[in-house]
Amino acid sequence: MPRTLITGGAGFLGSHLCDRFIEEGHEVICMDNLITGDTANIEHLFELGQDRFRFIEYDVTDYIHVNGELDYVLHFASPAAPDDYLRLPIQTLKVGALGTHKALGLAKAKDARLLLASTSEVYGDPQVHPQPEDYWGNVNPIGQRGVYDEAKRFAEALAMAYNRYHGVETRIVRIFNTYGPRMRIDDGRALPTFMSQALRGDPLTVYGDGSQTRAFCYVDDLVEGIYRLLMSEEGRPVNIGNPDEITIQEFAEEIIEVTGSDSPITHEELPEDDPEVRQPDISRAKEILDWEPTVDRREGLRRTLDYFRKNVDVKVSSET
Ligand code: UDP
Numbered sequence: 001m002p003r004t005l006i007t008g009g010a011g012f013l014g015s016h017l018c019d020r021f022i023e024e025g026h027e028v029i030c031m032d033n034l035i036t037g038d039t040a041n042i043e044h045l046f047e048l049g050q051d052r053f054r055f056i057e058y059d060v061t062d063y064i065h066v067n068g069e070l071d072y073v074l075h076f077a078s079p080a081a082p083d084d085y086l087r088l089p090i091q092t093l094k095v096g097a098l099g100t101h102k103a104l105g106l107a108k109a110k111d112a113r114l115l116l117a118s119t120s121e122v123y124g125d126p127q128v129h130p131q132p133e134d135y136w137g138n139v140n141p142i143g144q145r146g147v148y149d150e151a152k153r154f155a156e157a158l159a160m161a162y163n164r165y166h167g168v169e170t171r172i173v174r175i176f177n178t179y180g181p182r183m184r185i186d187d188g189r190a191l192p193t194f195m196s197q198a199l200r201g202d203p204l205t206v207y208g209d210g211s212q213t214r215a216f217c218y219v220d221d222l223v224e225g226i227y228r229l230l231m232s233e234e235g236r237p238v239n240i241g242n243p244d245e246i247t248i249q250e251f252a253e254e255i256i257e258v259t260g261s262d263s264p265i266t267h268e269e270l271p272e273d274d275p276e277v278r279q280p281d282i283s284r285a286k287e288i289l290d291w292e293p294t295v296d297r298r299e300g301l302r303r304t305l306d307y308f309r310k311n312v313d314v315k316v317s318s319e320t
Contacts, residue, residue: 001025001026001027001052002024002025002026002027002071002072003026003027003029003068003069003070003071003072004021004026004027004028004029004070004071004072004073004074005028005029005031005066005070005072005073005074005106005112006018006021006028006029006030006031006074006076007031007032007060007064007073007074007075007076007077007099007103008031008032008037008075008076008077008078008117009028009029009030009031009032009037009042009055009076010030010032010034010037010038010039010041010042010055011032011036011037011038011041011076011077011080012041012080012178012180012182012183012184012219013076013080013117013175013178013219013222013223014030014032014037014041014074014076014077015030015037015041015042015045015182016180016182016219016220016222016223017074017076017223017226018030018042018045018049018053019045019223020223020227021072022045022048022049022052022053024227026052026071026072027052027053027054028045028049028052028053028054029054029056029066030042030045030053030054030055030056031055031056031057031058031060031064031077032055032057032058032077033057033058033059033060033077034057035079035088035091036079036080036081036084036088036184036187038184039055041182042055060075060077060095060099060102060103061091061094061095061098061099061102062102063102064102064103064105064106066106066110069110070106070107070110070112071112071113072112072113072114072115072230073103073106073107073110073112073113073114073115074114074115074117074226074230075099075100075103075114075115075116075117075155076117077095077099078092078095078096078099078117078148078151078152079091079092079095079148080119080148081184081187081188081189082145082148082188082189082271083187083188083189084187084188085145085147085148086144089144089147090147092147092148092151093147093150093151095151096148096150096151096152096154096155097151097154097155097158100116100154100155100158100159101158103116104158104159104162104168104170107162107168107169107170108162108166108168112169113168113169113170113171113230114159114162114168114169114170114171115170115171115172115173115226115229115230116155116156116159116170116171116172116173117173117175118152118155118156118172118173118174118175118237119148119149119152119174119175119176120174120175120176120177120239120241120278120280121139121145121148121149121152122137122139122149122152122153122156122174123135123137123138123139123275123278124137124138124139124140124149124273124275125138125139125140125273125274125275125276126138126275126277126278129277129279130243130245130279130280130281131239131278131279131280131281132239132281132283132284133174133236133237133238133239133281133284137149137153139153140273143272143273144271144272144273145272145273146273156172156237159172160172163235169235170235171229171230171232171234171235171238172235172236172237172238173225173226173229173237173238173240174237174238174239174240174241174280175222175240175241176214176215176217176239176240176241176242176278176279176280177214177215177216177217177241177278178216178217178218178219178222178241179191179216179217179218179219179300179301179304180218180219180220180300180303180304180307181219181303181304181306181307182219182307183304185308185311185312190214190248190251190252191216191251191255191304192308193205194251194252194255195255195259195304195305195308195312196308196312197263198255198256198259198261198263199259199261199308199309199312199313200312201261201262201263202263203263203264203265203266204252204255204256204263204264204265204266205266205267205268206248206249206252206265206266206267206268207248207267207268207269207270207271207274208248208267208269208270208274209249209267210247210248210249210250210252210265210267211247211248211249211276212247212248212270212274212275212276212277213245213246213247213248213276213277213278213279214245214246214248214251214278215241215242215243215244215245215246215278215279215280216242216244216246216251216297216300217240217241217242217293218242218293218295218297218299218300218303218304220295221242221293221294221295222240222241224291225238225240225285225289225291226240228289228290228291229285229289232288232289234284234288234289236284238284238285238288238289239280239281239282239284239285240280240282240285240291241279241280241282241293242280242293242297243279243280243281243282243293244293244296244297245277245278245279246297249265252265253265254297254298254301255301258298258301258302258305259305
């Protein structure tokens with residue numbers, strides 16, 4: 001039975017990966033320090049995975065010790081929402097740099113294959129559109145978002161160095177905006193913010209004039225792409241995301257429609273270094289992994305709405 005460590009396994013993406021690897025018959029060790037993760041995301045796995053699922057509350061910026069063999073290490077620990085990395089700048093830098101170093105050291109010691117969760121943020125505010133993997137990016141190293149972007153750029157460089165110098169098998173996924181159940185409703189990202197505002201009847205806060213674009217991928221599609229990449233022989237970074245690009249203004253309008261809300265839209269100041277456009281070029285994933293997204297945004301939003309209905313209601317009722 002393959003043994004897999006997933007750092008950040010109690011987070012949004014990490015927990016969906018835990019589900020997938022349990023389904024695939026792996027023994028899964030989930031590690032998380034819970035600063036942005038939540039054990040509610042993995043509770044069901046204690047029963048479903050039975051003795052194949054284990055949770056360890058741990059900060060992976062410290063030396064990681066795991067008993068026994070490991071086949072795969074998926075390094076997903078990191079704050080990933082802009083509000084979170086503005087609130088936790090040092091932790092974000094540390095987990096991208098020191099955490100990646102520890103995860104790679106563990107993979108080397110166990111002769112395991114490591115998959116690094118990288119990000120479209122390595123492209124910064126891109127001057128090439130859509131973004132192919134061979135675009136080097138346009139990142140402000142000292143801006144507020146720089147803590148995440150530069151940590152992930154360093155993490156990619158470190159993974160490549162461990163691959164070239166130590167022969168560790170590494171995979172790098174560049175994850176574009178992803179959404180679905182288990183996003184933290186108050187993580188400040190566009191989708192959780194808009195959906196909870198729409199469900200509560202509050203105004204949707206579009207930053208700037210809303211002409212900036214993003215392309216949103218449903219979480220199940222993302223997990224499939226990551227699984228295929230891990231099992232492939234591709235050592236270069238691979239973009240995984242949905243190329244269906246939309247302006248944030250249109251996205252807010254779409255959420256109002258899907259939720260059936262009569263909330264208005266208000267405009268607030270655009271955050272520093274907010275990328276103007278973003279869309280993955282997924283030619284490499286298509287060609288090498290035979291992967292492309294299958295869930296369109298309307299369908300994905302409907303599936304996500306069920307989760308938000310449950311969780312936003314809970315919050316509203318506990319506040320009153
Ligand atoms: N955004 C917004 N209102 C919000 C939250 C986000 O208009 O309440 C915008 C944000 O400025 C960005 C886009 O939505 O242009 C996507 O933001 P998110 O935080 O989801 O992720 P990003 O792609 O910037 O990492």
